[in-house]
């Protein structure tokens with residue numbers, strides 16, 4: 581009788597321990613976890629996606645982008661500032677400056693005055709796009725790179741205002757490779773359908789290495805300026821290469837937007853260890869966008885599904901597959917403190933002025 585009751589106690593204890601272990605391994609709840617999508621383009625005053633973000637406990641940082649003309653920048657500003665005013669708890673935005681009058685003596689002063697006005701309206705950052713480095717040319721027809729001295733007063737001004745630069749420089753390395761060497765299906769189909777952007781076919785354009793060197797030079801020139809490299813800083817193909825750049829430039833962090841698939845094609849343990857090591861310098865983001873051309877219901881469902889799939893990748897060790905990645909891969913099952921950083925705290929640290937979701 582005595583033996584069987586202590587056996588019962590032991591069995592009960594074992595069951596409780598198993599339950600506790602399986603409980604502690606359960607991924608955190610998606611909906612209640614505070615999250616920031618640090619790269620999400622809003623090009624509409626429609627409320628549907630904003631309401632979905634609110635329901636999913638997301639804040640959205642929307643970067644204004646493409647600096648070729650002021651009219652387009654003004655249009656984006658109208659959408660992002662409008663949404664920010666209507667939904668200050670959900671929408672934040674980054675400004676950008678126009679390259680339209682590059683070379684004119686008052687270009688820098690105008691750009692700085694425009695940025696000052698957008699900071700006054702609530703912008704937390706300034707986006708620079710890949711058109712700097714890959715599109716705009718100087719009077720002598722050389723490409724205007726991000727480390728061009730003419731940008732110096734602008735970046736010094738941004739740093740002096742304690743704002744951050746979100747820099748999309750270059751493209752995925754796949755862009756410089758032949759189609760059959762590309763690592764993800766999305767790049768293969770995009771560059772097949774858009775040969776004009778496939779740099780493998782355009783050797784007269786800057787190389788990937790030249791674009792990265794210009795970006796690194798800008799980081800070195802402005803050590804007090806925070807730069808968030810969009811899209812894993814265009815070093816998406818190998819976390820070891822990205823790690824070296826993050827080590828070299830303390831003022832650099834990266835967002836993962838539109839490049840999570842490039843993590844999914846790399847060795848799972850290597851990626852997992854990379855995220856653990858650089859847990860303070862990685863920001864979750866999608867680069868999804870919503871515009872007036874979208875069906876609000878469909879786009880809202882797509883956005884919600886992407887957020888859920890990414891959450892599954894970071895929080896579980898499920899075997900997963902997507903159209904973009906050729907072979908199945910396993911989720912990273914990161915612990916809660918790291919999830920909290922990449923989904924929330926890092927965005928607040930790298931973009932001062934963003935509102936906390938907590």
Ligand SMILES: [Zn+2]
Pocket residue numbers: 619621645867
């Ligand atoms: Zn973007």
